[in-house]
Amino acid sequence: MHGDDGGTLVAGAPGAPGVDREFKVGYLTRVEGEGSLSLNVRDGAVVEARLRIFEAPRYFERLVVGRTGDEVLDIVARICGICPIAYQMTAVHAFEDLYGIEIDPSVRALRRLLYCGEWIQSHALHVYLLHAPDYLGYPSALAMAADHRAVVEQGLALKKVGNGLIAALGGRPIHPISVRVGGFSKAPRRADLDGIRAALDVAVEQSLATVRLVASWDPPALEHPQPLVAMRHADEYPYNHGRIVSTDGLDLAPGAWRDAFEEHHLEGTNALHARTHDGRVYLLGPTARIALASDRLHPLAAEALEATGLRDAIRTNIHRSIVARAVELLHACAEARDLIDGYQPPSAPRVAFTPRPGVAAWSTEAPRGLLHHRYEVDERGHVTHAQIVPPTSQNQGAIEADLAAFAPAVLDLPHAEATRRLEMLIRAYDPCISCATHFLDLRIVDLRGDGGTG
Amino acid sequence: MATIAARPRLRVGIVKMASCDGCQLTLLDLEDELLALAGRFEIVEFPEASSLRSAGPYDVLLVEGSISTPDQAAEILELRRQAKLLVTIGACASYGGIQALRNWSDHDAFRAAVYAHPEFIESLATATPVSEHVKVDAELHGCPISPEQLREVLVSVAVGRRPQIREEAVCLECKRGGTVCVMVAQDMPCLGPVTQSGCGALCPTFGRGCYGCFGPREQANAASLARTFAQGGREDAEVSRLFAGFTGWAPPYRAVVGDYGGPPGMTPGGTSTTGKTEGAGHAR
Numbered sequence: 157m158h159g160d161d162g163g164t165l166v167a168g169a170p171g172a173p174g175v176d177r178e179f180k181v182g183y184l185t186r187v188e189g190e191g192s193l194s195l196n197v198r199d200g201a202v203v204e205a206r207l208r209i210f211e212a213p214r215y216f217e218r219l220v221v222g223r224t225g226d227e228v229l230d231i232v233a234r235i236c237g238i239c240p241i242a243y244q245m246t247a248v249h250a251f252e253d254l255y256g257i258e259i260d261p262s263v264r265a266l267r268r269l270l271y272c273g274e275w276i277q278s279h280a281l282h283v284y285l286l287h288a289p290d291y292l293g294y295p296s297a298l299a300m301a302a303d304h305r306a307v308v309e310q311g312l313a314l315k316k317v318g319n320g321l322i323a324a325l326g327g328r329p330i331h332p333i334s335v336r337v338g339g340f341s342k343a344p345r346r347a348d349l350d351g352i353r354a355a356l357d358v359a360v361e362q363s364l365a366t367v368r369l370v371a372s373w374d375p376p377a378l379e380h381p382q383p384l385v386a387m388r389h390a391d392e393y394p395y396n397h398g399r400i401v402s403t404d405g406l407d408l409a410p411g412a413w414r415d416a417f418e419e420h421h422l423e424g425t426n427a428l429h430a431r432t433h434d435g436r437v438y439l440l441g442p443t444a445r446i447a448l449a450s451d452r453l454h455p456l457a458a459e460a461l462e463a464t465g466l467r468d469a470i471r472t473n474i475h476r477s478i479v480a481r482a483v484e485l486l487h488a489c490a491e492a493r494d495l496i497d498g499y500q501p502p503s504a505p506r507v508a509f510t511p512r513p514g515v516a517a518w519s520t521e522a523p524r525g526l527l528h529h530r531y532e533v534d535e536r537g538h539v540t541h542a543q544i545v546p547p548t549s550q551n552q553g554a555i556e557a558d559l560a561a562f563a564p565a566v567l568d569l570p571h572a573e574a575t576r577r578l579e580m581l582i583r584a585y586d587p588c589i590s591c592a593t594h595f596l597d598l599r600i601v602d603l604r605g606d607g608g609t610g
Numbered sequence: 611m612a613t614i615a616a617r618p619r620l621r622v623g624i625v626k627m628a629s630c631d632g633c634q635l636t637l638l639d640l641e642d643e644l645l646a647l648a649g650r651f652e653i654v655e656f657p658e659a660s661s662l663r664s665a666g667p668y669d670v671l672l673v674e675g676s677i678s679t680p681d682q683a684a685e686i687l688e689l690r691r692q693a694k695l696l697v698t699i700g701a702c703a704s705y706g707g708i709q710a711l712r713n714w715s716d717h718d719a720f721r722a723a724v725y726a727h728p729e730f731i732e733s734l735a736t737a738t739p740v741s742e743h744v745k746v747d748a749e750l751h752g753c754p755i756s757p758e759q760l761r762e763v764l765v766s767v768a769v770g771r772r773p774q775i776r777e778e779a780v781c782l783e784c785k786r787g788g789t790v791c792v793m794v795a796q797d798m799p800c801l802g803p804v805t806q807s808g809c810g811a812l813c814p815t816f817g818r819g820c821y822g823c824f825g826p827r828e829q830a831n832a833a834s835l836a837r838t839f840a841q842g843g844r845e846d847a848e849v850s851r852l853f854a855g856f857t858g859w860a861p862p863y864r865a866v867v868g869d870y871g872g873p874p875g876m877t878p879g880g881t882s883t884t885g886k887t888e889g890a891g892h893a894r
Contacts, residue, residue, distance in 0.1 A: 158665070231708060
């Protein structure tokens with residue numbers, strides 16, 4: 157419920173029989189979309205960790221049926237107002253791969269530049285407006301601005317640069333309109349990028365300052381490494397291209413997600429959960445990318461990461477994801493600057509193509525982690541079936557496993573403070589609940605049973 | 611100066627129903643004005659950005675998203691009671707959004723296409739605009755809304771005047787901007803003649819036809835434009851496809867979609883299989 161006071165912090169009246177304490181966050185705030193948390197404890201041990209997503213289902217996988225590739229690009233953007241480009245990029249590469257389209261190298265560079273814009277605005281939004289208030293002790297960035305105005309202004313300035321970059325290439329920051337199968341409806345001239353190029357000089361400095369700032373904040377203690385999955389490319393930090401790799405030695409083509417992972421609709425629940433075929437949970441996102449691809453970071457970002465001395469801590473404590481996100485923010489600003497410096501407009505913004513029937517599947521790295529799309533397409537180029545696997549639905553198992561690992565450390569704190577810490581942990585994942593359109597979870601994990609962790 | 615400073619700050623709430631969060635994000639995207647706005651208003655409910663919560667009352671409530679679940683249908687009634695002014699923000703709240711295309715389809719079949727156990731999914735058979743449920747004082751259109759229009763609404767509310775939002779077709783933005791008509795020059799289908807301005811004629815400027823995300827302008831003759839497309843040699847299904855977008859449930863577009871065979875890929879059995887549906891519930 158909106159404005160429901162029970163939505164924030166609820167006193168610990170035992171809910172289920174045999175439960176000593178119950179922690180509830182009825183409406184998770186400072187996350188994208190609508191969800192809640194409840195966690196039950198008996199004899200000092202977590203017996204249930206439940207993340208409920210009550211975001212209304214919008215049935216996107218059904219809405220794209222009957223649509224062409226170009227229409228799919230417009231529609232799937234609306235899954236998420238914060239990361240529309242991730243949806244457009246994943247879908248456009250899927251269709252181009254099926255149709256055998258070779259895009260112009262300049263178009264490829266523009267796609268990467270567009271993705272940089274999304275990473276910059278999304279990471280700046282999360283680091284400064286959603287996550288920083290947890291570290292500095294405020295209910296919101298707006299409240300934080302009363303005492304830390306320069307910090308908030310720096311975050312807004314960075315966000316504005318990301319949005320400006322997206323608008324320069326796609327017309328507007330939210331649901332941009334230029335990405336088409338085969339290229340772009342229009343490619344920018346060099347001069348169109350001059351303003352944003354100048355702003356990126358400042359943004360590189362501000363994002364470097366961001367890395368130093370967030371690395372100086374003390375996170376709650378947690379030592380809980382999880383299996384990690386990310387894209388990895390021969391010589392680029394992963395955005396649109398690369399192979400799906402993991403800390404367990406996985407190595408897959410970007411369209412072959414289903415070879416290693418599957419979605420479950422567990423009996424008696426509403427959930428579609430992503431797991432490995434052998435039932436393990438895994439973690440996606442900045443943490444995973446830094447662990448699996450930090451040798452592909454821009455030199456400025458790699459240097460900043462080393463200077464923090466936190467590479468290993470990022471791997472084991474999800475609270476440090478804010479550092480990983482800041483390093484990626486710097487990477488995206490620095491790479492965007494390089495891409496603009498090397499930009500030559502393509503001879504044609506878009507190449508012609510002929511649809512062919514088959515399966516169009518691809519994965520890219522959304523700000524929150526690996527995003528997979530799979531479309532079955534008929535001979536007219538119309539979608540007959542779709543599967544969209546957002547990062548947040550894949551991360552849900554890892555979130556619950558971290559909650560179970562972290563909760564014992566806060567049980568002795570006052571109830572409200574313990575609950576706040578649990579909500580802060582969830583926020584560290586930057587969950588994007590609207591994204592996870594079919595991630596309508598009412599599952600209750602009994603962590604004494606199968607363990608639930610990977 | 612003193613009287614302005616003495617005026618109590620208006621209590622503002624920003625809430626969501628079924629949506630992508632992009633329209634409320636537009637508020638946070640007013641980067642240069644955000645802190646000034648936050649000082650001018652008392653933002654008492656904005657769960658996407660703040661852990662401070664309030665169930666009301668609100669002087670101004672911005673509502674994003676369409677009404678898609680039984681809970682939302684109940685909640686919007688209570689929110690209306692709490693709000694002096696209720697403003698819908700965006701295509702979902704104002705027209706039902708892309709998810710309203712399910713209104714043409716059999717709901718059970720729709721649920722079954724995504725969920726193995728559709729009986730557990732709590733959703734209404736239709737996704738509908740807020741104005742079909744409660745009185746709406748003002749609507750902002752667009753998928754997403756225009757930041758300039760959002761700023762205009764907030765400023766006008768703060769000073770107590772009516773918001774000044776231009777009511778005209780996208781075509782006029784093309785003409786003012788010197789954009790060559792994509793329909794005339796390239797024979798691209800374009801909804802610009804029947805679509806409300808506010809985006810800056812983005813799509814034609816970027817070399818594509820308008821897809822109507824700001825919804826129909828007042829007295830839009832969508833049927834006539836649809837006939838023009840059909841007479842140009844487009845099959846019915848291709849005409850319907852053009853109007854069955856993010857504002858496809860807006861009455862003038864809805865009528866065309868119905869008359870030309872429904873949205874692409876929809877299974878029959880929905881609540882609106884014909885185009886002759888009532889559109890009177892649409893408050894402005």
